[in-house]
Amino acid sequence: MGALIQKSSLIGTRIKKLDAPEKAGGKTRYVHDLDVPGQLHAKILRSARVHALIKRIDTSKARELPGVHAVITAADVPYQRPIGVGKDHLPLKTDRVRSPRDEIAAVAADTVEIAEAALALIEVEYEDLPVLSDPRDSLKPGAPLIHPEPHGGDGRDSLKPGAPVAYAGKPDNIAMTFAYEQGDVAAGEAQSDVVVEDTFKLHYVTHCCMGVSGVIAEFDAMGNLTMYSNTQVPFLHKREFAEILSMDPARVRIIQPPIGGGFGSKLDIYPFEPICVFLAKATRRPVKLVFTREEEFLASPTRQPVILTLRSGAKRDGTLTFRKVETLHDNGAYTSWGATTPFVMMQTISSLYRVPHCKYHTTAVYTNNPYAGSFRGYGNLQSTFAVEQHMDKMADAIGMDALEFRLKNAQDPGEVTPQGMHFKTCGLKDCLKTAAQFSDFQAKRRANAANWKSPGRTKRGVGIASMLHVGGGAKIYPSDGCGSILKIDDFGTVTLITGASEIGQGSETVLAQLVCEELGLPMSAVRVVNSDTDITPWDVGVHASRTTFIAGNSAIGAAQKARVKILTAAGARFDMPPERLEMRGGFIVRADTGEALVEFSKFVRSLHFSDKAELVMTSFYYEPPSRHQDKEFKGDVSAAYAWATQVVEVEVDMDSGLVRLVKVTGAHDVGRVLNRLGIEGQVEGGIVMGQGYAFTEEMIVENGVVKNPAFRDYKLVTAPEIPEMEVHFIETMDGEGPQGAKGVGEAPAICVAAAAANAIYNATGVRIYELPFTPERVYRALKGLVEKLSWKAAA
């Protein structure tokens, strides 16, 4: 009789990241560390002006510099097309610059130093145009227009005649608008016993990935393009590059070396990427382009800055009646994902709590400022900041406890919101109760508020905020799928080939874990391949907290096929029905007794040497049960939704305005904990990113110019400043989730600023509507030196 193997599970255990030993030992090669033989180095000349016409570019001196292989301007790439979400800018600008980041020329040279020296030799003559730097001015009559004329390439060399090659231009500065409505806000307001209205101002911050942007582009002899890229969307990238180059997408290969941080910054295509490709094409050499940190601050995306006016109402019994929101999004000079954050913002407005009547409107306007991309949380930090401050204000106005008020309006499982979201699992009430209980929120809030008038330099405050975010993929594109290939070699090693990208979040490890769980194998038995579009199956990219859910379900699908195949073969071998067999601990065992029949590796080896073993499985998780929003933004966009509540405690120095974040108690509905080590890291890292957003980080933009493009002046949170963090996981076991799990990547960053605002109010009796909570801003607010913000769209 064989050994007895007990049932065991990896789910919920602490599993170290597969790539961690390499990374900790400095052996991981990021794009910055790669060199391709024969490679040239590229640098980009950016605009010396904020908004100007380009009257003349003279590259002749730069071209003559020894070691320079190519100098290109828009004139050299007539085939270029507008890129990005809004398709409103060319990689190399033609006759106009709209932002200091704008790309005018680029050089490929033997060394970085020569490329830099060549940039200095390029002469550009500008004719300045008036600068538009305040989004509130963009809509005023007579405002400078940012895109007054069509601009683009001429379509020469295009393999697709008729495909758009230019941006049509805009007669005004409106890049995008969004309007959503449910119920009748006027009726809701008429039913209200309390109505509050405030304007909130959310600032510029940027991702600050520790690895700066970089890319290597190379054409082979057949004209096929290979890119070593940090992108979060390799398959969408393939398509976009194919379009830009008028070539067949099949001839574009994207290799993703390990990525030094993403957080949403790498979801769009940015000018430096096609520019590097243009240089590779011009020189017929591999070309590498890596940013400096200063360039990273100037020319990588930001979080969307927003001015938001919120009007909310409630009845005396604590029932929410309506919400009306008008936002002004500073689109910057071009349109990337930041402009589309209303998709997420309106979900928080309409559905975090039950509100019968809602009206949401956003105007995204062009300015000469930096343009925003997607950034962990995707607009949700901004709308939660406003919504949760109003929850506190209304609770106080009707004299209801802030927790009770939220519980009264919190969503329940099974709810379908007026916007169409279906909450099959919903742990919001558990999140609220858990975070409040473990932080002693209610008692502390009462005690702190009673302390406003008492003397003392230091005041304590406690604040609460909750959040709702997609947790089961997001129907942004027509499909939200991910494919998997799973192969088992003759030594029993399983290789999962997945479309999902690893950006440090640990997807590779969690996918391996899900496969091991299905196949009863130790983590050491699985490899993950996830970095080459010539090999990996299709996926829409790493965004929207979707990877564990979508790619996880896809990987499980492939592993289940393998299990069925192997157990069927084992049933035949051991003359038992397959359903009475299981895979445990690297063995095939009898399900009833646990008796080991054969080692997994030995058995699959025997299968390889029999005929038709076919130990290659494919699987797609193409269509989670979610639904695209209709034209009115109604729809059930995610297969599952994530919830969280965070209670933050602060200490305010009344003399200096310095606010110390003391503690964050979080309760997160994550469906189910898969890798405990990984999920704790996601939540802790997200909280500290939220802390930076709330307290220390600000990209200072004056008249279109970034004034602090360096870590010296852009303050990231450092180790001594982190709060104590206590995190509780609420396991709602989502029916569609992989092993019950929901997405968590973005969630932890979302509540911190909102809860901190409530905590500062609880400490001081002063409410602050603008971020970040720097000592100066807090001090001014404490001294009553802040003018009340207001902004409304012109009727």
Add this chain to the structure above:
Amino acid sequence: MSLHQEISFTLNGVVTQVSVAVEMSALDMIRTVLGMTGTKYGCGEGECGACTILVDGLSLNACLLFALDFDGREITTIEGLADDALGSRLEQAFATSGAVQCGFCSPGLVVQARHLLDKNPDADRGEIKRGIEGNLCRCTGYVKIVDAIVSAAAAAAEKEA
């Protein structure tokens, strides 16, 4: 061409002679001349700590040093810690404690932690946090980095006892 100078130093225990441009930074030399890429460029101005190395046992930012500053010195990079008891213990602890996410800051942090525990083997959490203040991490929120350093220190102490 720029002025070059011959320098000689010990790199991870190996005597190294190299001719470098006088204006080259130590970080550039390590990465491009010597081809050792574990030491990372994060900011180039001493603010992020991704390029932390040991120079005569002292932790420094390679981006703030000239290559010429290495002349006659003993240099240890992350690659040199593979054979070092405390260094490899730290690398293991970083992996098992969940201190690594994107991993770009990890080599600099391991080197800094090696320096910290070398000087103060009994460092408590507060001292560890202050000791890694000059190393930025955007992913982890630092908790698990501190955990890793604490557990490596404990393992080292156990070994000693």
